[in-house]
Amino acid sequence: xxxxxxxxxxxxxxxxxxxxxxxxxxxxxxxxxxxxxxxxxxxxxxxxxxxxxxxxxxxxxxxxxxxxxxxxxxxxxxxxxxxxxxxxxxxxxxxxxxxxxxxxxxxxxxxxxxxxxxxxxxxxxxxxxxxxxxxxxxxxxxxxxxxxxxxxxxxxxxxxxxxxxxxxxxxxxxxxxxxxxxxxxxxxxxxxxxxxxxxxxxxxxxx
Numbered sequence: 001x002x003x004x005x006x007x008x009x010x011x012x013x014x015x016x017x018x019x020x021x022x023x024x025x026x027x028x029x030x031x032x033x034x035x036x037x038x039x040x041x042x043x044x045x046x047x048x049x050x051x052x053x054x055x056x057x058x059x060x061x062x063x064x065x066x067x068x069x070x071x072x073x074x075x076x077x078x079x080x081x082x083x084x085x086x087x088x089x090x091x092x093x094x095x096x097x098x099x100x101x102x103x104x105x106x107x108x109x110x111x112x113x114x115x116x117x118x119x120x121x122x123x124x125x126x127x128x129x130x131x132x133x134x135x136x137x138x139x140x141x142x143x144x145x146x147x148x149x150x151x152x153x154x155x156x157x158x159x160x161x162x163x164x165x166x167x168x169x170x171x172x173x174x175x176x177x178x179x180x181x182x183x184x185x186x187x188x189x190x191x192x193x194x195x196x197x198x199x200x201x202x203x204x205x206x207x
Contacts, residue, residue, distance in 0.1 A: 005173055006170055007168035010163075011163040013159070015136075030082045030107065034079070036053050040064050041062065052109070054107060055083065057081070057103050058201050059106070100129070110193040114180060118174045121166070124201045126200050130165050131166040131198070134195070136196070137188040138181055139184040140157070141179045143175060147172045159184070
């Protein structure tokens with residue numbers, strides 16, 4: 001039996017097929033307003049293998065000159081990010097165990113060749129809030145470890161509709177995508193995988 005690091009939860013099949021279809025329609029509307037683009041790595045300017053966009057009041061971006069950050073506008077169009085669909089807000093309320101709403105949903109699109117190296121989600125101010133992740137489309141091999149890059153890791157397969165929560169002791173766990181399994185889902189007509197990560201960025205104001 002696979003034992004996940006403390007604070008990491010995997011919920012297979014959290015979204016049923018109808019819910020996946022409905023959420024995909026929401027994401028297509030987001031992409032129509034905020035097109036996918038190719039981000040680049042800080043300093044080197046090397047293109048990442050995923051394409052991305054965001055929805056919510058803030059969006060995570062990266063480029064050679066300014067590096068990893070959140071901002072309120074799309075880096076290519078200059079327009080504000082689209083509002084976060086209610087379906088995503090409902091998932092956050094159901095899974096986050098956190099009293100404040102998310103501010104960003106990063107949308108990553110993986111082709112069959114795309115990967116994501118081990119990294120931490122640590123550009124947020126508020127680590128009390130978890131990161132809630134949803135998978136749509138082709139399956140992937142997901143790797144998650146400890147809070148140091150040298151820590152032990154475990155890998156498991158994520159299918160379309162799966163949810164993963166990184167919270168508590170696992171909020172800063174290193175994680176990544178080692179590979180995509182092509183043609184393992186019919187959700188996306190032309191294949192590929194969409195990953196949605198819901199995040200709280202700023203610390204809530206004191207009551």
